Amino acid sequence: MEKLVILKLGDGSLDTGFSVILQISDAVYRPTAELTGSLPPASRLRQILQRWQTAYRRLGLPYRLEARKEGFAKNISRVEDCSVVAQELTEEFNRWLKAETFRPLWDKLLEQLTLQDQVRIILQTQQTLVQQLPWHTWDICDRYPKAEIALSAPTYESIPPQPINRQQVRILAIFGHSQGIDIQTDQALLNHLPNADIQFLVEPNRQQLTTYLWEPQGWDILFFAGHSTSQTNSPVKSIGQLSLNPTDSLTIPELKHALTKAIKRGLKIALFNSCDGLGLAQALSDLHIPQVLVMREPVPDRVAHEFLKAFLEAFARKETFYLAVREAREKLQGLEDYYPCATWLPIICQNPAELPPTWSTLTNITSEPIVKPLSKSSWQVVLGASLITAVVSFILLGLRQIGIFQNWNLWALDQLMQLRPRELPDSRILIITITETDIQAQDAEYRRGSLSDEALSALLEKLEPMEPRVIGLDIYRDFPVSRHQPRLVNQLQTNNKLLVTCKTSSADKNIPGIAPPLEVPNERIGFSDFVTDSDGILRRHLLALTPEPVSPCQAGYGLSTLLALRYLAQEGLEPTASSNGYLQVEDVIFKPLAPNFGGYQGVDAGGHQVLLNYRNLPSLDQIAVQVTLSDILEDRVNAALIRDRIVLIGTTASSMGDYWLTPYSYKTIKGEQDTAGVFMQAHMVSQLLSAILDRRPLIQTWPEWADILWIVSWGAAGSGLVCGIVYGIRPRAKFYLYWLLMGGLMLELSLFGLCWLGLVQLGYWLPWGGAAVSIVISMAGAIVWQTQNTIADLKDEPI
Structure with missing residues (x-):
């Protein structure tokens, strides 16, 4: 009220x-x-x-x-x-x-x-x-x-204005003497007003101003920007003066007749975006103008601009005059560290006999929408759109539950991942790659796999004085150290910075597993198991699992998880359990995937899995700085590159077969382009560190009911679009097909834009695939439904 x-x-x-x-x-x-x-x-x-x-x-x-x-x-x-x-x-x-x-x-x-x-x-x-x-x-x-x-003022009266019907708000904008101030910004702000007819007067003389004030069609708003002053000649009266141009100044009484006529012809508001305006307001109150808005003290340019912008935005969106002033005045508080008491400056001067105008009442255009009752044919449109939405949604949601759209949703996620802004490599990680050349350079007689005992021992010896924070060996060693390398046994047993890997077994998948190095204690062992989707692409990150009792690898955490937790521990960040029992570090909770997570339907969600949020790089192997094994052994690496970093050691030799498909893979002439496993480990470590230290979002999804509502809503939009177009422009068949095509395209682009923004800004995987199909099928169903209403037009006006 x-x-x-x-x-x-x-x-x-x-x-x-x-x-x-x-x-x-x-x-x-x-x-x-x-x-x-x-x-x-x-x-x-x-x-x-x-x-x-x-x-x-x-x-x-x-x-x-x-x-x-x-x-x-x-x-x-x-x-x-x-x-x-x-x-x-x-x-x-x-x-x-x-x-x-x-x-x-x-x-x-x-x-x-x-x-x-x-x-x-x-x-x-x-x-x-x-x-x-x-x-x-x-x-x-x-x-x-x-x-x-x-x-x-203590005395006031109402002046009945002459009835003038205007369809636009008429504004007389006076830009007076402006030396040393910026009035172009004031003009630009006025130009953004909707439904306004603005006349600009720049540094007018007294005669020009008077002539415009006398215009028969009248004005709704009088605006002034420039220099002004008020001089107090008694405790109860101030005299305000406007500087029209470098040579001419005048007071309000000197415009008395012109202003009186303008008020009678509908002038409702006088807005002075200038200094020291109380004297101006007092003089205008003698003429009984309805509203005056002034600055009570000298006003800085920046404050004048910010107030005008905020007031015009609020007033033009049909906020009441008083609340628009309050909103604009309170927004000035953000400037008060630089412009003290900015919120003290704006003040309304009101004629109590007049009601404050709104933007709509200035043009005699009611702000209340005119609601017309729906005709019989329009009710048919609503019924058709609703029925189509219900039928299509029922079918699509049934297909969704059996996983029909899973591959489509996963493909859509891959495209969105690739379209994210580019990111920088992770500076906390360094990767030591073992190339085909590095393998061939080792003594074949004592080498088992990609890294011989001698080379590993030499590598650890070189790394120790360089002071890495933690070392991850992403190479299987399910055999004992050779008797020719007793020093390596001691290194594996005592180097607490070194973490090694193994592979768990799975009876269901006929995977025997790979044991860890015998010389390394259990607390420094992490599994290297990856989880791929049905198309062979690695999209999920396995943080932890419960190994089978007979598995040769009994590690409960992944190598990437252990590396990240060791790094964070030295930052003073220790893992805890959330109220739901999930892994938590600080306020970041790693909520595990459910079988129906996002676009997945009935997926194997065993262990503790999250979606893998790859860093978006030109190539995934650019995740971190890389050096080769020979670079380290031959002292070609500066110790500063190693110090306080996570060092990952792994093979990139194609002969080792440790390559994986990713959302960034593409088909080449030679086959699939894939990425070495050591780079996958680096992306996983980077995801964990970035989520906690950089607030980089983990990929999340809505609850399943929200996904369903999302798909149904887009289907309703598609059917509603078709039915609305058919009902609105059915007689013009040429435009009918054009608007159907353009409307469907705009809906799909809007869906894509929202899904992209959701992933980039919030880290949410929105079901693009199901919603896109919902739009297409709903539009197709609506077209079939409306065919009986358009067939006559299509015959009369062939396309």
């Missing part, structure tokens, strides 16, 4: 006190309460106000008060001084309004107003000093979020 509160201050001053009359009216402005009270003398309040005005004007800001050639140099001491005095003034002001003689009026306000009310508070006084007080800091504005305060 809207409430009007009028606070009338009688004769008096801050030195002698005031008698006060409080009136409260409801939405139709019928008085619901009236009380009398008084405010005591407040000489100290007057002194603090004057101190604040002096402190504010000493800030040295580039005000619109006068032209300044020098730039603004922030003076910290002056800013702090102004802020301190402002706080003192606010406290003293509210202390004054809590006086015992005023307390009954305050209690009545609390009794009559609710938090939901839109409250217009109008202060009627002729005292300039009282108008200069920071009324917006009154506690009532904090208590009621939809309250705003305006000033008013």
Whole structure:
């Protein structure tokens, strides 16, 4: 509900006190309460106000008060001084309004107003000093979020305007003398207003301005930007002056006849985005203009621009005048570290006999939509769209449950992954690759697999003084160390930075498993098992599992998991269990995949799996800095590359067969392009570190019911689009097919854009595939449904 509160201050001053009359009216402005009270003398309040005005004007800001050639140099001491005095003034002001003689009026306000009310508070006084007080800091504005305060002259009257029907808001924008200030921004902001007819006057003379004010069609809003000042010649009166151009200035009384005529012809709002405007507002109140919006003190350019932008945006979107001013004023708080007391500057001056206009009432265009009853044919359209949506959704959701769309959804995820912005390699990881050349360079007599005992021992010896944080050996060693290398036994047993790998067995899949090195204790062993989808692509990251009792590899955590946890432990971050029993580090919870996770349907979700969020690089093997085994053994690597990093050791030789398909794989002439397993381990380690240390999102999905609603909604959009087009432009068959094609394309592009944004910005895998199919099938069903309504048009106007 809207409430009007009028606070009338009688004769008096801050030195002698005031008698006060409080009136409260409801939405139709019928008085619901009236009380009398008084405010005591407040000489100290007057002194603090004057101190604040002096402190504010000493800030040295580039005000619109006068032209300044020098730039603004922030003076910290002056800013702090102004802020301190402002706080003192606010406290003293509210202390004054809590006086015992005023307390009954305050209690009545609390009794009559609710938090939901839109409250217009109008202060009627002729005292300039009282108008200069920071009324917006009154506690009532904090208590009621939809309250705003305006000033008013003690005397006022309503002037019935001449009836003029306008379809656009007419604005006369005057840009006066602007040396040293930026008024181009004001003009650009006005140009963005919807449904507005704006006439710009740049540095006009008095005759030009008068001529425009006399225009017969009238104006709705008068806007001024430029230099202005107010001079107080008595405690109750200020004189405002506008600078029209470098040589001409004038006061409001000098425009009295032109402004009076403009008010009679519909002028509702005068907006002065200039300095020191109380004198202008007082002069305009004598002409009984409905609304005036001014800046009570000198205003910096930046503040003027930000307020104008916020006010116009709120007012043009049909917010009430008072709430638009409050919203814009409060947004200025973000500037107050640089422009102290910016929120103190805007003030409304109201003619109480007039209702505040809205953007719609200025043009006589109602803001209420005209709702027409649906005809019989339109009800058929709604029924058809609803029936098609229901049937298509039932069929698609049934197919989804049996996994028909799984491969399509996975392919769609792959495309979205590849279209993400490029990322940088992970600087916390270094990879030592064992190439085909490195293998051939080793002594074949003692080498088993890709790395001989001698080479491994030499490698560990070289790495130790380089101080890596943790080392991961992504090479199977299910055999004992040769008797010719007793030093390697000691290295494997005592090097606590070294983690090794093994492979678990699976009776169901006939996988025998691979044992870990015999010399390494269990706490430094992690499995290297990967989980691929039915198309052979690696999209999931297996963090942990429970091995079969007979498995030669009894590691419970993956090698990548152990490497990441060891690295994080040295950062002081230890893993815990969430309330659901999931792995948690800090506030990052690694929620495991469910069998129906996202686009998956009935997938094997054994162990603790998450989706693998690859770093998007030109090539997946660019995940981290790489050196070869020979580079390390021949001392060609700077120790700084190794120090405090995770070092991964693995083979890239094609003869070893450790290659995997990824969402980034593509078919070449020679076959599938795939990626070495050591790079896969690096991506997995990077995912865990980045999720915790960099806040890089893990890939998540909605609950299954939300996925279903998503698919149904897009199907409804497709069928609704077809039925709406058929109903709207059926007689024009040429345009019918054109709009069907364009509408379907726009729906699919919108779906793709939302899925891409969801993955990139939030890390959510939205079911693109099912929704895309839903759109197509729903549109096709709707076309069939509407064929009986379009066949006649297609015959009459062949395409």
